[in-house]
Amino acid sequence: MAIRWGAGMWQLPPRQLVEIIQLCERLGYDQFWHANHKLDRDMTVGLTLAAVNSQRLQLGPFVADPYVIHPAMTAAMVATLDELSGGRAVLVLGAGMMGFRAMGFERRKPLAAVAEAIEVIRRLWAGETVTLAGEVIQVKEARLGFPARPDIPIIVAARGDRMFRLAGRLADGAMISTYATPAGVQHALDQISQGAQEAGRSPESVTAILRVDCCINDDERAARAAVKPIIAGSLGSSYPDRAFVEAVGLTVPAELEAIIREGDEERIWAAASLVPDEFVEQFAWTGPAEQVAAQVAQVVDLGLTHITILPTPPEAVRPTLNAFAREVIPKFSQT
Numbered sequence: 001m002a003i004r005w006g007a008g009m010w011q012l013p014p015r016q017l018v019e020i021i022q023l024c025e026r027l028g029y030d031q032f033w034h035a036n037h038k039l040d041r042d043m044t045v046g047l048t049l050a051a052v053n054s055q056r057l058q059l060g061p062f063v064a065d066p067y068v069i070h071p072a073m074t075a076a077m078v079a080t081l082d083e084l085s086g087g088r089a090v091l092v093l094g095a096g097m098m099g100f101r102a103m104g105f106e107r108r109k110p111l112a113a114v115a116e117a118i119e120v121i122r123r124l125w126a127g128e129t130v131t132l133a134g135e136v137i138q139v140k141e142a143r144l145g146f147p148a149r150p151d152i153p154i155i156v157a158a159r160g161d162r163m164f165r166l167a168g169r170l171a172d173g174a175m176i177s178t179y180a181t182p183a184g185v186q187h188a189l190d191q192i193s194q195g196a197q198e199a200g201r202s203p204e205s206v207t208a209i210l211r212v213d214c215c216i217n218d219d220e221r222a223a224r225a226a227v228k229p230i231i232a233g234s235l236g237s238s239y240p241d242r243a244f245v246e247a248v249g250l251t252v253p254a255e256l257e258a259i260i261r262e263g264d265e266e267r268i269w270a271a272a273s274l275v276p277d278e279f280v281e282q283f284a285w286t287g288p289a290e291q292v293a294a295q296v297a298q299v300v301d302l303g304l305t306h307i308t309i310l311p312t313p314p315e316a317v318r319p320t321l322n323a324f325a326r327e328v329i330p331k332f333s334q335t
Contacts, residue, residue: 006031006308011041021053027325033062051085063157065096067105071117072142075124079148094157126150159244168195173207180212187247213284214309216323223286226313228272236260236268248282289327
C-alpha cells in the first residue's frame with residue numbers, strides 16, 4: 001500500500017506559511033498539520049491559509065487540546081475548516097504540549113479530557129444537542145449552528161502508553177509522536193492494537209500516523225543540535241511520565257530532569273544541550289538525506305502507511321522539506 005506523507009509545520013509568519021503550504025503541495029506531500037503552541041501565531045488563521053492556498057492537502061491542527069479551547073469550539077472550528085477546504089479536514093486531538101501555565105490552565109486528567117472531548121465533538125458533528133457533566137469537560141445543551149460532516153476523522157496524538165491505548169479504543173487513528181526507530185514504533189503499535197482489541201475493534205481499523213522530528217543536513221552535528229530543543233520540550237510536557245523513554249532503554253539525565261522538574265518551559269527548551277545523542281537516535285531522523293532514508297526504511301518495514309515529518313528548526317524548514325521530498329520519498333514510491 002502506498003504511503004501517505006505529511007508535513008507538520010511550525011507557526012510561521014503568514015506570508016512565509018503560505019509559501020510553505022504551496023511548496024508542500026508542489027512537492028507531493030499528502031497531509032499538512034499546523035502547530036498549536038500557545039501564544040504563538042494563531043493556529044486557526046494558519047489552517048485557514050492552508051485551506052485557501054491548497055487544493056488536495058488534508059489539513060488539521062497539530063494538536064488541538066481540550067483545555068485552552070473548549071472541545072465544542074474545536075468541533076465548530078474543524079467543521080468550518082472542513083467546509084472551507086471541501087472535505088479535507090482531519091482533527092488531531094491530544095492533551096497538548098506546553099504553554100498552559102502562562103494562562104493558568106491545568107493539564108489535568110488528560111485521558112479523561114481527551115476521551116470526553118472525542119465524545120462531545122463526535123456528537124456535535126452528528127447534529128446532536130449535547131449535555132455532558134464529565135470529569136473535565138462540561139457541556140450544557142450545546143449544538144452546532146450549521147451542518148457538519150459527521151465522519152471527519154479524529155486522530156489522537158500520543159507518546160504515552162495509556163493514551164495510545166485510548167486512541168485504539170476510541171479514535172479513528174493515532175499519531176505516534178516522538179518514536180523514530182523500529183523498537184519504539186513497534187511498542188506504540190502494540191499499545192494501539194491492545195486498545196483496539198479491548199474495545200472489540202480491529203486494530204487495522206485504527207490508522208497509525210508516525211510523526212517524527214526531522215532535520216536533513218550534511219553536518220550531522222548541526223542536525224542533531226537542531227532537534228534537541230523539541231526533544232527537551234517533549235520530555236518536559238510528559239513529566240513525570242517516563243514510560244516512553246524507558247520503552248527504548250533510555251534514562252533522562254539527572255541534570256536535565258532537575259530542570260524539567262521545576263516546570264519552567266523556557267529553561268527546559270534552553271537546556272537542549274543536555275539531551276544526549278542517544279535520545280536523538282531514538283526520537284528523531286537527522287543527518288544527510290541518505291542517512292535519513294535509511295532510518296525511514298527501518299520503520300516502513302513495520303507496515304506503516306502514514307508518515308509525517310516535522311522539519312526542524314523552524315527557521316530552516318524549506319531545505320528539509322525539499323530534501324525529504326526529492327531524496328527520501330522517491331525511495332519508497334513502490335512501497
